[in-house]
Amino acid sequence: MLQRNDVEHLGLLARIALSEEEKDEFTSELDSVLSYVSEISKVTTDADAVPLVGELRNVMREDDALNPGGEFTEEILKNAPATEDGYVKVKQIF
Amino acid sequence: MNIDPTTLTIRAAGEALRNKEYSAVELTEAVLVHAKKENVTINAYAEFFDDALEQAKHADELLKNGKGTPLTGIPLGIKDNMLMKGKLATSGSKILEGHRGVYDSTVVAKLKEAGAVIIGRTNMDEFAMGSSSETCAYGPVKNPIDPTRVPGGSSGGSAAAVAMGGALGTLGSDTGGSIRQPASLTGIVGLKPTYGAVSRYGLMAMASSLDQIGPFAKTVDDAEILFHAIEGFDQMDSTSVPNEHPLRTKGALKEKLTIGVPESFIAMDGIDEDVRANFRATLEALKKEGHTIKQIELPSLPYALSVYYVLMPAEVSSNLARFDGIRYGLSVEAEKLIDVYMKTRGEGFGKEVRRRILLGTYVLSAGYYDAYYNKAVAVRRTITRELEEAFKGVDVIATPTSPVPAFKLGEKTDDPLQMYLADIFTVPANIASIPGISVPSGTVVRDGANLPVGIQFMAARFNEEALFAAGKSVEKTRDDIV
Numbered sequence: 001m002l003q004r005n006d007v008e009h010l011g012l013l014a015r016i017a018l019s020e021e022e023k024d025e026f027t028s029e030l031d032s033v034l035s036y037v038s039e040i041s042k043v044t045t046d047a048d049a050v051p052l053v054g055e056l057r058n059v060m061r062e063d064d065a066l067n068p069g070g071e072f073t074e075e076i077l078k079n080a081p082a083t084e085d086g087y088v089k090v091k092q093i094f
Numbered sequence: 095m096n097i098d099p100t101t102l103t104i105r106a107a108g109e110a111l112r113n114k115e116y117s118a119v120e121l122t123e124a125v126l127v128h129a130k131k132e133n134v135t136i137n138a139y140a141e142f143f144d145d146a147l148e149q150a151k152h153a154d155e156l157l158k159n160g161k162g163t164p165l166t167g168i169p170l171g172i173k174d175n176m177l178m179k180g181k182l183a184t185s186g187s188k189i190l191e192g193h194r195g196v197y198d199s200t201v202v203a204k205l206k207e208a209g210a211v212i213i214g215r216t217n218m219d220e221f222a223m224g225s226s227s228e229t230c231a232y233g234p235v236k237n238p239i240d241p242t243r244v245p246g247g248s249s250g251g252s253a254a255a256v257a258m259g260g261a262l263g264t265l266g267s268d269t270g271g272s273i274r275q276p277a278s279l280t281g282i283v284g285l286k287p288t289y290g291a292v293s294r295y296g297l298m299a300m301a302s303s304l305d306q307i308g309p310f311a312k313t314v315d316d317a318e319i320l321f322h323a324i325e326g327f328d329q330m331d332s333t334s335v336p337n338e339h340p341l342r343t344k345g346a347l348k349e350k351l352t353i354g355v356p357e358s359f360i361a362m363d364g365i366d367e368d369v370r371a372n373f374r375a376t377l378e379a380l381k382k383e384g385h386t387i388k389q390i391e392l393p394s395l396p397y398a399l400s401v402y403y404v405l406m407p408a409e410v411s412s413n414l415a416r417f418d419g420i421r422y423g424l425s426v427e428a429e430k431l432i433d434v435y436m437k438t439r440g441e442g443f444g445k446e447v448r449r450r451i452l453l454g455t456y457v458l459s460a461g462y463y464d465a466y467y468n469k470a471v472a473v474r475r476t477i478t479r480e481l482e483e484a485f486k487g488v489d490v491i492a493t494p495t496s497p498v499p500a501f502k503l504g505e506k507t508d509d510p511l512q513m514y515l516a517d518i519f520t521v522p523a524n525i526a527s528i529p530g531i532s533v534p535s536g537t538v539v540r541d542g543a544n545l546p547v548g549i550q551f552m553a554a555r556f557n558e559e560a561l562f563a564a565g566k567s568v569e570k571t572r573d574d575i576v
Binding site: 002006007010011013014015016017018022026029030032033034036037038039040041042043044045046053057059072075076078079080081082088090091092093 | 192193194196289303332336394397400401403404411415418419420421422423424425430431432433434435436437439440441443445448449451452453455456459465466469470472473474475476510511514527
């Protein structure tokens with residue numbers, strides 16, 4: 001059973017602020033979804049099943065510069081909330 | 095010159111343009127006028143692009159110089175989660191308000207190359223999470239067939255745009271049914287291609303092992319035209335499958351198909367009786383056409399939805415970590431960095447998005463990873479193998495697309511699990527990386543309204559051809575379906 005403090009912990013892990021009311025709402029909603037999806041434990045599967053999506057092949061390219069440095073900087077920085085001298089500006093990282 | 099966007103197909107418009115019955119500019123103007131009028135009620139479009147007529151003029155140039163393609167001059171809409179250089183792209187979320195694409199998605203670049211006219215971006219459930227397009231931060235989308243009902247989701251805007259005559263075709267994205275389900279609810283065709291058939295470069299990722307871009311159109315033929323225009327290997331998407339890959343080679347398709355029906359799956363609770371009856375009537379009509387209906391057993395298929403609601407939130411929690419108020423979009427002011435993250439994401443993401451991120455975080459966290467995520471990966475493999483086996487004996491597998499016809503706005507928003515059950519028939523295709531199509535198969539009556547219903551076909555990887563064949567057969571017999 002999912003508890004309220006589990007949801008608080010998840011909020012912190014996912015960096016999402018939750019109101020007190022939301023913590024309660026999400027606890028019951030997530031618990032009901034988790035109960036439903038837990039049915040997968042009933043399916044017999046291979047112990048060493050390897051994930052199988054897409055095709056296995058080497059997609060690495062040569063380590064060459066694809067474009068002149070700074071070509072897209074202005075365009076990209078237009079979206080940034082705060083910039084300075086061509087850098088994205090952030091708060092001090094503790 | 096009479097242009098009726100509500101009945102005009104891409105095929106017919108292409109011919110008319112080549113025969114100079116009207117110009118691309120005239121066609122675009124006609125579609126735009128109609129689209130803008132309908133959009134007031136339907137809210138299919140988040141924005142109409144002011145360079146649409148410029149694009150149309152360019153298309154007329156291409157046609158004049160004999161450089162036209164089947165899509166030259168054709169007005170199309172693109173879902174708001176696909177980047178276009180310089181254009182707003184918000185994925186239906188407040189957290190990306192004001193955000194502009196820095197490059198063209200590969201699919202958009204291909205459409206532009208073909209001379210298509212992209213007239214606007216369409217509304218969607220926030221970050222493609224939903225089956226009703228009600229969680230769009232820029233207003234819910236209404237169903238053009240009955241505006242008190244939802245068009246389905248998450249590509250509801252793209253579906254509604256075509257259904258209302260506001261585009262001759264659109265692109266959507268499908269992670270668990272987000273193209274096929276809205277196609278079913280609005281009475282049009284929607285295709286989810288094989289995973290790896292269409293490049294995801296420029297598509298804002300929801301669940302990277304499940305997402306695919308695909309077309310909406312009025313007819314299977316039109317959907318096929320759009321599919322061929324956007325498919326193909328792309329160096330920028332390493333999950334796209336190379337064109338020479340053996341997987342892509344298919345044997346010749348028989349004229350009469352063997353259609354597999356997973357009977358016990360269709361017979362389960364929670365499926366609307368009228369939807370079931372329509373499905374059976376459609377199968378009868380296909381039998382009369384000379385196709386063979388074969389009952390098959392797919393015992394692991396009912397678990398696909400649970401597998402999906404473990405894997406998808408897990409991938410979502412990872413993919414949406416980039417929305418942190420630092421490089422783009424909304425940034426909520428706070429004293430410390432961690433609070434910038436917490437507040438930006440707490441305020442910028444809607445409830446459903448936050449719900450799924452928390453769910454994903456849980457199933458990936460220490461102590462639960464094995465029971466949930468790893469187990470889901472293993473069950474995914476079981477489901478994939480089961481379907482691969484089944485396709486050795488049948489050409490396509492048929493199910494209803496959606497267990498219910500279009501529901502009322504607000505009807506399923508209180509119970510997330512109720513909403514998730516809408517995906518029961520569509521998620522298996524994403525789980526198994528196979529293609530699926532929804533084709534209109536008639537209507538059911540609900541509160542005096544005739545609501546569209548769709549039949550879904552699935553096929554083995556890279557066998558979209560079988561889907562088009564089955565779909566065209568349904569189109570031929572549609573008048574016979576009671």
